[in-house]
Amino acid sequence: MEEEKKVKLVPAICTQCGARLEVDPSKEAAVCRFCNTPFIIEKAINNYNVKYANIEHADNVNIDLSGTVKEVLDFAGKQLSESRAEKKQARKLEAENSRQFIMTFFKYFFIFAGIVIIMWLLMQMF
Ligand SMILES: [Zn+2]
Missing domain, CATH: 1.20.5 (Single alpha-helices involved in coiled-coils or other helix-helix interfaces)
Structure with a gap:
């Protein structure tokens, strides 16, 4: 648990319910805490990038x-x-x-x- 806190979380959007999430980009999948649906982290991050990508996030967003x-x-x-x-x-x-x-x-x-x-x-x- 201590280990996980050091990981830099990145914003993402749940592929199922569209909720905004913070995810660990080093992992492949996670479960949405809003709808309890497992999702692919890469897709969720991509969802976020498509919707909110701007200069502010350019350093941790790959457009x-x-x-x-x-x-x-x-x-x-x-x-x-x-x-x-x-x-x-x-x-x-x-x-x-x-x-x-x-x-x-x-x-x-x-x-x-x-x-x-x-x-x-x-x-x-x-
Ligand atoms: Zn969800």
Whole structure:
């Protein structure tokens, strides 16, 4: 028991009930004191790291930058460039639409002008 007190405990989260725990990282498994479920210590520590990892704990937390974090960053970067391409596409479409609108406007304007002229001519006849 005296021996165990010297061990540096690290924060973890129970894989079963999600309770915050202090675990001995040199051991493989422990039993949660809240739900009495045995859990793998490495997984519980990892749970904690995923949820609370920050600079404060950086010295006793191992963040795997090559794995999930990189994936998330890559995904975010991809999303950003995709949304930029989408915006470019949208602007192009907008320009196309306004050109179409002007063409349609002139088309109807000339039809309307034609009708007015025909009506004016008809009125001259009577
Ligand atoms: Zn638990």
